[in-house]
Every structure is written in structure tokens, then in C-alpha cells.
Amino acid sequence: MNRLIISISENYLRALLSSDGTVAYCQTFDISPYHLAAKPLSESSEHDGEEAAVAAFNSPYLIFYEENPQDSNPWVQVLKKIVKQIKSEVEQKIDSTHLIMPVYEIQIDNHKLPKMAAGDVEKIISRKITTDTKEEFPPVKILPAESDAKIQSWFSLYLPTSTINDYKKLFASSTLPLSTVTSPIHAFIDAFRTVRDAIFNSHAIFEIQRGSVDAYYISSDGLLHFQTMSYATSENLADGATEEEQGKALKNKVFKVLNTIFSINSYYNMDHPNIPVQMAWVCGLESGLDEVASALEEAMGVEVGIAPAIPTGNDNESGYVPLIGYAASLEGAIATNYTTASFLKRFPLRKTYGMAIYGITGLMALMIVLNTENRLNKLKKELPPEIKQQGGKKVASSIPNSDSNLKNIDALKKVTSHQFVFYNLFRELANDLPEAVYIESFEYKFKDDKGVLALSAISSLENKHRDSLQLFMQMLDRSPYLKNHQEPTVAPVKKGEEKFLKISITAEVKTFEPKN
Amino acid sequence: MSRRTKLIILIGYLIILIVSLFAYKLKRAKKEKTLKAAISQINAEKDKKRRGELELKKIMGTIPLEVDTTAIVSSLYTFAKDSGLKRHDVSTEGAGGGDKLSARAATKANKDGLKKSRFRIAISGGFRNMAEYVRNIQNMERFNKIIEMKFSADKDSVVKGNIVVEYYSLADKL
Numbered sequence: 033m034n035r036l037i038i039s040i041s042e043n044y045l046r047a048l049l050s051s052d053g054t055v056a057y058c059q060t061f062d063i064s065p066y067h068l069a070a071k072p073l074s075e076s077s078e079h080d081g082e083e084a085a086v087a088a089f090n091s092p093y094l095i096f097y098e099e100n101p102q103d104s105n106p107w108v109q110v111l112k113k114i115v116k117q118i119k120s121e122v123e124q125k126i127d128s129t130h131l132i133m134p135v136y137e138i139q140i141d142n143h144k145l146p147k148m149a150a151g152d153v154e155k156i157i158s159r160k161i162t163t164d165t166k167e168e169f170p171p172v173k174i175l176p177a178e179s180d181a182k183i184q185s186w187f188s189l190y191l192p193t194s195t196i197n198d199y200k201k202l203f204a205s206s207t208l209p210l211s212t213v214t215s216p217i218h219a220f221i222d223a224f225r226t227v228r229d230a231i232f233n234s235h236a237i238f239e240i241q242r243g244s245v246d247a248y249y250i251s252s253d254g255l256l257h258f259q260t261m262s263y264a265t266s267e268n269l270a271d272g273a274t275e276e277e278q279g280k281a282l283k284n285k286v287f288k289v290l291n292t293i294f295s296i297n298s299y300y301n302m303d304h305p306n307i308p309v310q311m312a313w314v315c316g317l318e319s320g321l322d323e324v325a326s327a328l329e330e331a332m333g334v335e336v337g338i339a340p341a342i343p344t345g346n347d348n349e350s351g352y353v354p355l356i357g358y359a360a361s362l363e364g365a366i367a368t369n370y371t372t373a374s375f376l377k378r379f380p381l382r383k384t385y386g387m388a389i390y391g392i393t394g395l396m397a398l399m400i401v402l403n404t405e406n407r408l409n410k411l412k413k414e415l416p417p418e419i420k421q422q423g424g425k426k427v428a429s430s431i432p433n434s435d436s437n438l439k440n441i442d443a444l445k446k447v448t449s450h451q452f453v454f455y456n457l458f459r460e461l462a463n464d465l466p467e468a469v470y471i472e473s474f475e476y477k478f479k480d481d482k483g484v485l486a487l488s489a490i491s492s493l494e495n496k497h498r499d500s501l502q503l504f505m506q507m508l509d510r511s512p513y514l515k516n517h518q519e520p521t522v523a524p525v526k527k528g529e530e531k532f533l534k535i536s537i538t539a540e541v542k543t544f545e546p547k548n
Numbered sequence: 549m550s551r552r553t554k555l556i557i558l559i560g561y562l563i564i565l566i567v568s569l570f571a572y573k574l575k576r577a578k579k580e581k582t583l584k585a586a587i588s589q590i591n592a593e594k595d596k597k598r599r600g601e602l603e604l605k606k607i608m609g610t611i612p613l614e615v616d617t618t619a620i621v622s623s624l625y626t627f628a629k630d631s632g633l634k635r636h637d638v639s640t641e642g643a644g645g646g647d648k649l650s651a652r653a654a655t656k657a658n659k660d661g662l663k664k665s666r667f668r669i670a671i672s673g674g675f676r677n678m679a680e681y682v683r684n685i686q687n688m689e690r691f692n693k694i695i696e697m698k699f700s701a702d703k704d705s706v707v708k709g710n711i712v713v714e715y716y717s718l719a720d721k722l
Binding site: 386389390393394397400401404405407411414415416441444445447448451452454455458462470471475477478527 | 554558561562572573576579584586587604607611662675676678682683694695696699701
């Protein structure tokens with residue numbers, strides 16, 4: 033698994049790629065504001081801004097940024113560029129990214145408490161930070177310091193959630209989402225995990241780089257003292273400097289470093305007179321670590337080693353000690369990770385919020401109930417009282433109907449409906465009856481809401497009137513006043529000497545309803 | 549109380565609240581639906597009643613309160629005279645002989661709240677006279693209905709027949 037470890041300091045960034053515990057890549061990127069880059073060329077070059085800066089510092093690992101008073105974090109400007117460069121140089125897939133926060137982002141405090149379990153101490157310190165910062169779940173880690181019979185000192189390392197989120201956003205925007213976040217102190221403790229069991233008193237670790245010394249005094253189980261102190265860096269030597277000049281400059285630097293270390297050590301000795309330094313380690317990006325180590329060994333009278341404690345074989349390993357330590361602890365799944373509280377943990381359940389949730393939801397439920405009941409009551413008011421008593425059931429039977437004649441409305445309508453107009457039929461019979469056809473009988477009956485007509489006619493059987501009956505039937509077929517006539521019955525009859533044909537037919541009369 | 553317990557209680561409370569509200573709303577929605585259906589049914593019934601009342605009023609306006617048999621008979625004789633019928637006899641049905649006129653028509657109140665009075669008319673005359681007579685009856689202002697009509701023609705083209713006419717009046721209970 034390829035883990036990219038990034039350590040951010042004030043003005044430089046260190047990146048290390050650990051491929052299954054082996055250092056595959058390490059690089060330091062310095063950042064500088066443009067105005068510092070432009071200064072040396074301001075008189076000799078017509079170029080300005082970035083071009084001048086690039087001309088002055090022709091190094092791919094020196095990145096410039098615009099000094100913007102509104103933007104306090106310069107990494108916002110430079111990180112994308114650095115990430116792009118790292119990705120191009122690594123040429124391997126980065127599985128996860130881990131960040132060692134700059135030490136200035138971490139609030140380190142010392143607490144003296146009666147001896148108790150580490151869990152209880154963490155709770156007490158968390159509550160104190162909560163009170164101070166109003167952050168309910170502060171990402172805080174504790175480290176044991178010195179102790180006596182009753183009192184135990186603790187270091188608390190508090191990294192505000194907003195800071196963690198800011199860096200996570202920053203890296204996410206640079207296409208490197210952060211997996212874990214830790215502090216340089218934890219990274220250093222991880223780097224010396226292998227030698228901590230051998231510590232009886234304390235080991236002092238001095239990281240020397242870019243004009244400052246970060247000192248970590250560690251015990252077998254924690255941290256005794258932490259201090260950062262700057263020293264004035266020497267002017268860069270010109271390219272044509274002689275060996276004598278270079279030696280003099282180195283001695284000067286070693287002297288300043290030693291002086292700084294002695295200052296730090298004197299603070300340590302004042303605070304911890306009973307815990308002498310058993311061994312010292314030096315590391316960092318600065319050159320001349322061997323000289324510093326030998327001088328320190330001579331001056332302090334203790335063994336001085338050059339970190340890391342277990343060499344990795346990488347040429348620049350001393351400059352990446354915390355990164356190597358963090359990578360090793362990640363490999364062993366024992367790394368310290370600053371995490372922000374999960375959503376459920378952050379979910380407000382304190383008394384005030386709890387009461388608000390219960391109150392609001394209860395009120396909402398009450399409003400829904402009241403609204404529904406109000407609507408129902410309005411509907412109930414629209415019902416007649418006798419139906420209200422039955423709960424809205426059996427409506428039809430409960431509707432008041434004092435006028436019983438309404439029930440007979442259909443019967444009345446039938447009685448008063450339009451009846452068949454006989455005059456039209458009589459006129460048709462008078463006008464259209466075929467020649468030699470005589471109506472013998474006309475019988476009409478109105479029953480079951482329909483009028484039935486039984487008609488019988490006689491016709492002469494003479495040759496010239498043969499088709500009279502057919503014409504009579506056609507007349508009945510065409511009649512708009514008759515319908516559903518049945519097949520006629522035909523029988524010969526004799527009247528006197530003359531023979532006739534009698535035709536009887538039954539049909540329904542058609543009633544014309546007026547068009548409204 | 550631990551934070552976990554508080555969270556469990558809150559979630560439980562919210563679940564119970566939501567389920568209770570849902571069940572309550574479901575029950576109330578059912579009742580609301582029943583009430584709305586009842587109200588719309590009542591409104592429909594009221595409309596129907598109102599329409600019915602109007603219609604009844606309209607119908608009842610066409611039907612007189614009393615039978616007034618003599619007036620009807622008098623009108624029928626007038627129609628017969630105007631139509632030129634040779635013979636014309638009117639009797640009330642159920643009042644005895646077919647040829648004799650009864651003083652009162654036999655009336656029968658029906659379930660529909662109407663009194664029906666039947667008149668049997670015997671006529672003879674020409675076809676045109678008979679047709680004109682029937683037209684006069686049907687055009688009469690007084691509401692009636694021809695229930696039965698029978699006629700036949702003899703060899704001299706004289707039409708003989710009987711007509712039963714129903715006249716309506718409102719029953720007393722109206």
C-alpha cells in the first residue's frame with residue numbers, strides 16, 4: 033500500500049511516500065512570498081513578479097505565493113502546485129494521504145492532576161477545553177508527562193475541528209483527500225517507539241531545520257518537555273566561497289545550533305531537575321548534523337545519535353524522521369489520528385437542544401391533531417343533527433322528507449306524460465289509406481304505460497286492387513306514429529256475394545315527447 | 549443518562565410519534581371520507597328534493613283539486629255537438645248502466661296521490677266527426693288520458709265506438 037505522508041511547517045512541506053513500510057520517495061518543498069524572491073533582482077532585472085522570482089530561484093522545489101493579508105494560509109495557493117509536482121515525481125498510485133499538522137495549529141497545554149486513569153484524565157481535559165472553546169467534542173489527545181507519588185502531569189494536544197476541516201477541504205480540493213491527521217509530537221514519539229522501552233529517564237530529540245530547533249524530551253511512556261526555539265541563520269555563501277569560508281560558516285551555524293540547544297536544555301533542566309537526559313538525538317534537514325552531534329556529545333556529556341533510530345537506508349532520512357515514524361505507525365495500525373466527531377455524536381442532545389427537539393416535534397404533532405380535528409368538526413357541523421348522532425351513517429334514511437308526494441313523483445310524471453295524439457293517426461289513415469282498403473275495426477288500449485293499437489282492415493280481391501294490402505302495409509311501415517308492429521294475420525272473408533281479404537295487425541303507438 | 553441512551557430514547561420517541569400520527573391521520577382520513585360522502589349524499593338528496601318539489605309543483609299546477617264531473621260531461625257534449633256526431637252518450641264508469649249518466653263519477657284515489665275519474669263515451673258518426681271529437685277531447689284544457697278506444701265501421705261508413713277517458717284530480721291528502 034502506498035501511503036503519502038505530508039508534513040507541513042511554517043514555510044516548507046515535506047512529502048514522503050511509504051510503499052509497504054519502505055521509503056520510496058521523499059522531498060521537501062519550500063514556499064516563499066514573491067516579494068522576497070524579487071528583491072535580489074529588483075535593480076538588475078527589468079522582470080518583475082513571478083518571472084523575476086523564478087529567475088532568482090531556479091529550483092522546482094521552491095514555490096512562491098502571493099502575500100495576501102486576507103488569506104492567512106499560504107498553502108491554499110501553493111498546495112495544488114506541490115501536489116501536482118509530487119504526483120508527477122512519484123509515478124505510483126497514491127492509496128492514501130496522511131498529514132502531520134504544523135505545530136503552530138496545535139494548542140499544547142500542561143495539566144497537573146491527581147493520579148487517575150488516562151480515560152478520566154481525557155474526559156476532564158476535554159471538558160475543560162469544551163468550557164474554554166465552546167467546542168462540544170474537541171479533538172484532543174493526551175500524553176503523560178512526569179509524575180510523583182500523587183500528581184501526574186499531562187500534555188494535552190488540542191486540534192480544533194474547524195482547523196482539521198479546513199485542511200481536509202484544502203487537500204480534497206487538491207485531489208488528495210486526507211485519511212488521517214496527526215501532530216508532529218505524536219509522529220516523533222512514533223519514530224522512537226522502538227527505543228522507548230530502553231528509556232529510563234529521558235531522551236532528547238532535536239530537529240534542526242530552516243533556522244529553528246524543535247526539541248522533544250520523551251520518556252518511556254510519554255512526553256516530558258517540548259520546545260521550539262529559533263536561531264539566526266547565516267547568509268548564504270557565494271558560489272565561489274573558499275573551503276575556509278565554508279568551514280567558518282559551518283562552525284558558526286553549529287555554534288548557533290548548540291547555543292539554541294543549550295538554551296532549550298537549560299529550560300528542561302529547570303523544569304525536570306530529577307530526570308536527566310539519558311541520550312540525545314539530532315535530525316533535520318540542515319547540513320552538518322554530524323558536527324552538531326559530536327559537539328553536543330562533548331558538551332552535554334551524553335551519547336548523541338543521528339535519528340532515525342533505525343536507519344531506513346535513505347540518504348536524506350534524517351530530514352524525514354517524523355514522517356518515517358508516522359508511516360511506520362500507520363503500517364502497524366497504531367498511529368494517532370485526530371478525528372472530528374461523527375454526525376450522530378455531534379447530534380445535539382444536550383438539555384436545551386433535547387427540550388427543543390421534543391418541544392418542536394410535540395408541538396408539530398399537536399398542530400396536526402388540532403388541524404385535523406378542526407377540519408372534522410367543520411364537516412360535522414354541516415351534517416343534520418340526527419345524522420351526527422349516527423356518526424354520519426345511514427344518511428339516505430335520515431334525510432327529512434315531510435312531503436310524501438315526492439315519493440310518487442315518478443308515478444305522477446308517468447300519468448302526466450304526453451299521450452299519443454290520435455288526430456295525427458286519423459289524418460294519416462284518412463289521407464293515405466290505399467284504394468279499396470277499408471278500416472273494419474280500430475281498438476286502442478293504454479296499459480302498462482304504453483298504448484297498443486289493434487287494427488283490422490279489409491280489401492277487395494279484385495285484380496285491379498291486388499296490391500292494395502301491400503300498399504296498406506307499406507303505409508303502416510312508413511307511419512311515424514306506429515312502431516313495433518307484428519306480422520299481420522290475413523284471412524279471407526265473404527261479405528254478401530263479394531269476397532274480401534281481412535288483415536289484422538297489432539302495433540304500439542309512438543308518443544312524441546316535446547323537446548325542452 | 550448516557551448520550552447513547554438519550555439518542556435511543558429520542559429515536560424511539562420520534563418513531564412512536566410518527567407511527568401514532570400516521571395511524572391517527574389514517575383513522576381520521578377514513579372518518580373524514582365517510583363524513584364527506586355523507587355530506588355530498590345529503591346535498592344530492594336535498595337537490596333531488598328541491599328539483600322534485602319544483603317538478604311536483606309544476607305537475608300539480610296542471611291537475612285540478614276537484615273532479616267536477618258535470619263540467620266534464622258538459623264539455624264532452626259540447627265537443628260532440630261541435631264535431632257533428634250523430635250519437636253521443638257519456639257515463640261514468642262504475643256508476644251503473646253504460647247509457648245513463650250518473651250524477652257523480654266513480655273516483656278512486658291511487659297511491660300516487662291522484663284521484664282518477666273514468667268516463668265511458670259511446671259515439672257514432674262519420675270518421676271525420678269522430679276524429680274531430682277525439683281531437684277536442686285531447687285538446688281539452690283539463691288534463692285527461694284516453695285509456696281505451698274502440699270503433700268499427702259499418703257498411704254505410706258510419707263509425708260506432710266507445711271511448712274511455714280518465715280525468716285526474718288531486719287526492720284529499722294533497
